[in-house]
Amino acid sequence: MLGELFYIFIFPGFVFLINFAWIAEFIDRKIYARLQNRVGPPWFQPVADFIKLLSKEDIVPAASNPKMFKIAPLFALASAITAFFYIPLWKADALFSFNGDVIVVLYLLTLPTLAFFIGGWYSTSLYSRIGSVRSLMQLFAYEVPLFMGILSSALLADTWSLREIAVFYTSHPYVWMFNLLGFAIALVSLLGKLEKVPFDIPEAETEVVAGGFTEYSGRMLAFLRMTLDVEMIVGSALLALVFFPFGLNLHPVIGFLIFIIKILFIISLISLLRTVVARLRMDQMINFCWKYLVPLALLQLLFNLTMKGMFFR
Amino acid sequence: MRPGKMLREVLGSIFKKPATNLYPAQKLDMPDRFRGKLKFYPERCIGCKMCMRDCPTNAITINKVADNKFEAVFDLSRCIYCAQCVDSCPKKALEPTKEVELAQLDKNKLRVVFSYKESQEKPKE
Amino acid sequence: MHNSKDFKIPIGPQHPALKEPEGFSVALKGEKILGVDIRLGYNHRGIEKAAEERTYIQDIYLIERVCGICSHSHSTCFIQAVEEIAGLAVPRRALYIRTIIGELERIHSHLLWLGVAGHEIGFDTLLMYSWRDREVVMDILASITGNRVNYGMNTIGGVRRDISPEQSQEILIALDILEERTKYYIEVATQESTIIKRLSGVGILSREDVLRLDAVGPTARASGVKRDVRADDPYAAYGELEFKVITDERCDVYGRTVVRVKELMESYKIIRQALKNLPDGPIAIKAPRKIPAGEALSRYEAPRGEDVHYVRANGTEKPDRVKVRAPTLANIQAVKHMLRDRYLADMPIVIAAIDPCFSCTDRLIALKEQESATGKIISWPALHAYSLEWYKKQGIDFTALNKKLSAKGLTG
Known part of the structure; x- marks a missing residue:
């Protein structure tokens, strides 16, 4: 019992996750800056931003629905953190596990997007409404390839449980290499979930100011930003487990280091991707997802089905 | 058509020094022709007030303190640093310097007076 | 340009896309633009x-x-x-x-x-x-x-x-x-x-x-x-x-x-x-x-x-x-x-x-009275008086403040 509470609140739960989220944001911003030949922020910038936002006034628009407006950020953060407890991190075991938790984690990661929509919609600002509708529209584009990419890996392991995926890939080393195409698809879709360039359409600042976040300020904005950072960690952890499931049966310390390296690798890939492309338009983004990502994901599924039929019966 | 055209350039930047100039820590050299804060040589001034006449913002005032002795008052908050007064002056009593950091919290400090007595500097010529 | 029932979104005078203040009022249908109204004059300097x-x-x-x-x-x-x-x-x-x-x-x-x-x-x-x-x-x-x-x-x-x-x-x-x-x-x-x-x-x-x-x-x-x-x-x-x-x-x-x-x-x-x-x-x-x-x-x-x-x-x-x-x-x-x-x-x-x-680009805008058919240009004092009236109707009275300011020579 005490161990579980420690897991949830201290390590690798809440406290660790939030600190790691700050570090991840710093690394993302620093790499982004260095790739653009800039200096970039100092290491404490994300923490300083967070503390500054906490000390600011919370402004709730008079026309908004205050309950929904206030609850959305907390709901988003809570669901992103909850998803973390189902993912095996550096050993082939997680805090909670049951058959079907892959689906649960994927939907827990969808909930923040929904919360962003609700928060944006109920803040009633014009920019917020356009932004929040955009984030829902975008959801329909990236969600399918993301699910298909992740499930293709689960299919090969013949299980819907993340723990058993980990167990399977640990007992079959090098099989993860079959899923590299799936990783590429999931990574690109993850950019849509994290609302980063080229898929930062919902919060495109030159078009809709800050999209659904326009009316948020103070503590609630701090939580929303924290949600995006935590989502980045949880999303990368999920991708790291599903597509790079190695080093899970080693000594915990070495396993932990490998886990950190995997996450940072995925985060730097995200930074690199968002450096070299321009933002797409909504119609182009949906086109891209359904025309290229989904067929590629289907190809990966087909490949995995064939492999499974041939080797892992 | 190829996505990520700037990829190579971008990756090369990792090993390059950032182009950013860390301003307050690292100061830039102004070019020789820079038009900064003005300098006034009271000894050369003949009080023709051409500078006052040509100044687009009335930032400069020449006051007579005694016979053939003049002082100049600059209002740095009005000056646009065009240095037209330098061109207008027939006796080269005005000179632009390279001084740029002129911001002040106290507005009164923006008024610079070059009084006749204070200036001990001999003209360079 | 467009009727009042449309979903209108203001781009400017203050907006991240614009580097200078300028008013664009965009009528939207979903993401599609139905019409744009441009209003100049936010940065007129005479x-x-x-x-x-x-x-x-x-x-x-x-x-x-x-x-x-x-x-x-x-x-x-x-x-x-x-x-x-x-x-x-x-x-x-x-x-x-x-x-x-x-x-x-x-x-x-x-x-x-x-x-x-x-x-x-x-x-x-x-x-x-x-x-x-x-x-x-x-x-x-x-x-x-x-x-x-x-x-x-x-x-x-x-x-x-x-x-x-x-x-x-x-x-x-x-x-x-x-x-x-x-x-x-x-x-x-x-x-x-x-x-x-x-x-x-x-x-x-x-x-x-x-x-x-x-x-x-x-x-x-x-x-x-x-x-x-x-x-x-x-x-x-x-x-x-x-x-x-x-x-x-x-x-x-x-x-x-x-x-x-x-x-x-x-x-x-x-x-x-x-x-x-x-x-x-x-x-x-x-x-x-x-x-x-x-x-x-x-x-x-x-x-x-x-x-x-x-x-x-x-x-x-x-x-x-x-x-x-x-x-x-x-x-x-x-x-x-x-x-x-x-x-x-x-x-x-x-x-x-x-x-x-x-x-x-910005130039002077002549404000015209709404009712008059020919259009009469409002003078500065009239506009000033009109604004005071307008705020009074909204429940804010600037008359006292205005007197104070004009005593110091800060208005008009």
Whole structure:
């Protein structure tokens, strides 16, 4: 019992996750800056931003629905953190596990997007409404390839449980290499979930100011930003487990280091991707997802089905 | 058509020094022709007030303190640093310097007076 | 333009996409734009009127500040008009120096535009790189003229500063760097697929529309209209220099991008020629303080398009009338046309594609009383009284405060 509470609140739960989220944001911003030949922020910038936002006034628009407006950020953060407890991190075991938790984690990661929509919609600002509708529209584009990419890996392991995926890939080393195409698809879709360039359409600042976040300020904005950072960690952890499931049966310390390296690798890939492309338009983004990502994901599924039929019966 | 055209350039930047100039820590050299804060040589001034006449913002005032002795008052908050007064002056009593950091919290400090007595500097010529 | 039931979203006067305050009211249906209303005047500074209150020498610096980016364009345009009225024969060396500064300014303006365009389509990397490289030309301008913007280079009858042989070497070295970088940006703009996707087919302005709406500069040239004052009505030293007028047949934002980056290459060519043929001689002749009575219209190809200044002199030290028509004013109507049936996401880049400079464009708005059919212009005291009334109706009474302020002489 005490161990579980420690897991949830201290390590690798809440406290660790939030600190790691700050570090991840710093690394993302620093790499982004260095790739653009800039200096970039100092290491404490994300923490300083967070503390500054906490000390600011919370402004709730008079026309908004205050309950929904206030609850959305907390709901988003809570669901992103909850998803973390189902993912095996550096050993082939997680805090909670049951058959079907892959689906649960994927939907827990969808909930923040929904919360962003609700928060944006109920803040009633014009920019917020356009932004929040955009984030829902975008959801329909990236969600399918993301699910298909992740499930293709689960299919090969013949299980819907993340723990058993980990167990399977640990007992079959090098099989993860079959899923590299799936990783590429999931990574690109993850950019849509994290609302980063080229898929930062919902919060495109030159078009809709800050999209659904326009009316948020103070503590609630701090939580929303924290949600995006935590989502980045949880999303990368999920991708790291599903597509790079190695080093899970080693000594915990070495396993932990490998886990950190995997996450940072995925985060730097995200930074690199968002450096070299321009933002797409909504119609182009949906086109891209359904025309290229989904067929590629289907190809990966087909490949995995064939492999499974041939080797892992 | 190829996505990520700037990829190579971008990756090369990792090993390059950032182009950013860390301003307050690292100061830039102004070019020789820079038009900064003005300098006034009271000894050369003949009080023709051409500078006052040509100044687009009335930032400069020449006051007579005694016979053939003049002082100049600059209002740095009005000056646009065009240095037209330098061109207008027939006796080269005005000179632009390279001084740029002129911001002040106290507005009164923006008024610079070059009084006749204070200036001990001999003209360079 | 559109009825009140539509979903209307304000872009500006304060908006991240706009670098200057300007009001756009966009009627939307989903993401689709039904119509756009443009409201000018948020940044009106009354420069034309102020110019009448100042001497010609003071006006040079005032007119230079019409625009930050094309400061040399405006001051040259104004000075050309004054020199024509006064009948001054400007030394050839001065004309060449004006040309060189004008082209350096075009380089810095176009590189700036490239970065802004990148930012508008969410490509911040392009912004960072093109602005980094723009520093090269900014440094050159600073070392020749003494300032990065608002060069203060022109004076009536010539220029104020000479270009020394060392400086012309400096310029040539900088041009080599810039040329290499520009070639790279041409490659990026014509090959990076996300840029092409975002720019091509956006903001279509056909050749006929350009002629009908009188668009100028790169906006017109990208629709295949060969309209360039440098070639059509050469001023300064352009008549003696050889260059190509870049046009493009794409008629969209992508075409405008291509025209601009290719114009950079022409600018390098022009500067190299001008430096090679730089004639010897004085850089300025003495100009009279009083300009004889007369009037003149002067045209100048600013980076954003044709700039027109009209000056009327009355024989005194001060001009009788100065009229500025900045290129953005000619292009702003085209924006409205270009946005028809486009998406909201295209709005920032379509506006940016004309390289707008709203402060230059802004002019006086005459407020008319709503009810009267003929339209009566409201005077300042009447407007002041009306605003007090209006706020009183909203439940805020400014009368006491207003009395306090007018006692101190702070109002009206």
